[in-house]
Amino acid sequence: MHSSPTNKPSPLIGVDFSSAPTRRKPITLAQGLRQGQVLRLEGLLNFDTLPALGDFLAQPEPWLGGFDFPFGLPRELVLALDWPQQWSALMQHYFQLSRDEIRATFAAFCDSRPVGGKFAHRACDIPAGSSSSMKWVNPPVAFMLHAGVPLLLQAGAELPGLQRGDPNRVALEAYPGLLAREFLGRRSYKSDDRVKQTPDRLIARKDLIDGLEQGRSRLGLRLKLSHAQRESLVDDASGDRLDAVLCLLQAAWAQTQPGYGLPAEIDPLEGWIVSA
Numbered sequence: 001m002h003s004s005p006t007n008k009p010s011p012l013i014g015v016d017f018s019s020a021p022t023r024r025k026p027i028t029l030a031q032g033l034r035q036g037q038v039l040r041l042e043g044l045l046n047f048d049t050l051p052a053l054g055d056f057l058a059q060p061e062p063w064l065g066g067f068d069f070p071f072g073l074p075r076e077l078v079l080a081l082d083w084p085q086q087w088s089a090l091m092q093h094y095f096q097l098s099r100d101e102i103r104a105t106f107a108a109f110c111d112s113r114p115v116g117g118k119f120a121h122r123a124c125d126i127p128a129g130s131s132s133s134m135k136w137v138n139p140p141v142a143f144m145l146h147a148g149v150p151l152l153l154q155a156g157a158e159l160p161g162l163q164r165g166d167p168n169r170v171a172l173e174a175y176p177g178l179l180a181r182e183f184l185g186r187r188s189y190k191s192d193d194r195v196k197q198t199p200d201r202l203i204a205r206k207d208l209i210d211g212l213e214q215g216r217s218r219l220g221l222r223l224k225l226s227h228a229q230r231e232s233l234v235d236d237a238s239g240d241r242l243d244a245v246l247c248l249l250q251a252a253w254a255q256t257q258p259g260y261g262l263p264a265e266i267d268p269l270e271g272w273i274v275s276a
Contacts, residue, residue, distance in 0.1 A: 009034050009255055011042075013065040014174065014248025015053075016240045019140060019147040023048045025192070029056070030244035032252065037215065039252045040224040044232070044241055050147055057155035057169070066174030066251035067152070068243060069144035070133035071159055072271035074120035077134055080109060087162050087268055095150055099143055103136045123267055128178045128276035160259070161266040172254055172262075172274040176246035179275070182218065183211040190239025197237035205234050205242060212249065219253040219275060250274045 014030040021027045026046035032039050047053040057065075072087065073094070084090045097105070110118040119132035136142045158165035160172065180189060189204035191197055209230060215222035223245070225233070233242050254260040254274045266272045 010062045010064045010168065010170075012039070012248055012251045012255065013063050014244045014246065014251055015065060015067045016176070016243040016247065017067060017069045017144055017148050019050075019069075019143040021048050021050065021053075025238075025240075027053050028240040028244040029053070030241070030248040032245075032248045034221070034252045034255055037220055038222050038224050039249060041226075041229050041245060041248070044229075044244065050151065054151040054154055057151055057157065062168035064170045064172070064251050064255055065157075066172050066247035066249075066254070066274060067148060068174055068176055068247050069148040070122075070130075070141050070271070071145070071149060071162060071171075071173045072122065072267075072269055073133055073145070074122045075267055075269050076120040077106075077109060078269055080120070081105065085269065090269060091149055091153070094146065097146075099136075099146065102142055102146065106134045106136055106142060109134070122270040124270065124273045124276045128175050128273040129181065130175050130177065130273060130276075159271070161262055162268060162271050170260070172251060172260060173271055174247035174250040175273045175276070176243040176250075178273065179217060179219070179246045179249060180208055183208050183216070190237065190242070192238050201237065202234070205239070208242065209233055212245070217249075219249060221249055221252055221256075223249065 012032045012034060016028040018025060018027050026048040029045040031042040033042055078085060078090060084093050119134055121132045125132060131139060131141055133141050133145055152159060152171045156166045157169045157171045158167055160170065184204055187204045189201055189208055191201060212223040233245065261274060262272050
């Protein structure tokens with residue numbers, strides 16, 4: 001269902017996504033190159049509109065990317081709503097809905113279910129520790145899917161296991177929290193709320209970066225940073241730059257694995273989080 005990486009490593013990208021980017025809270029994209037087990041951070045880009053990111057992704061240059069938003073919906077939800085059971089038809093249906101319609105539909109679904117089991121989950125959510133892709137708040141991943149996947153499809157990218165496209169521009173679903181938890185457990189390293197940007201979270205970011213530079217994760221990759229890049233990641237209390245780098249590392253790991261490290265059988269409606 002999905003092709004394997006080529007011998008010559010593609011440039012890598014990691015994207016910390018927002019479904020409503022602004023100049024103050026842009027989408028952050030990390031660029032890197034892997035040589036053996038070392039991933040060098042090449043740069044960080046910001047996009048304060050969705051079309052700006054879409055234009056970047058549509059360029060003909062090759063990339064392999066890890067994107068921090070869901071690529072699919074829970075099968076249980078799709079069946080309950082009697083929505084299309086083929087991924088591209090499901091996505092076309094989903095993109096035609098407004099955010100208000102999505103919120104109302106998903107809220108009604110949750111209202112009909114018992115406390116503790118309100119949301120349907122994808123098979124990858126449990127091993128990844130990720131939120132259900134139907135959540136519309138904290139984080140609004142349902143809207144991130146709604147805003148993000150169209151950009152990948154418009155760019156003609158390949159989504160392994162879901163959608164064929166340009167084999168030189170391959171998009172994988174990433175989740176920074178999965179990698180961060182390897183080093184920090186449940187310690188928090190970021191907040192958008194100024195009041196919560198505490199010394200403890202600063203220390204957690206430093207500990208996380210130390211672990212990534214030393215290559216102590218199960219991904220077996222060492223992150224190579226300049227002094228200025230390291231300071232930039234430490235200083236960003238929102239964690240957006242660091243999250244983009246965590247997605248970059250997951251893409252770099254996928255580049256070393258047959259079939260991008262994805263399970264042989266992926267639910268073709270749900271997709272999978274790389275390295276889960």
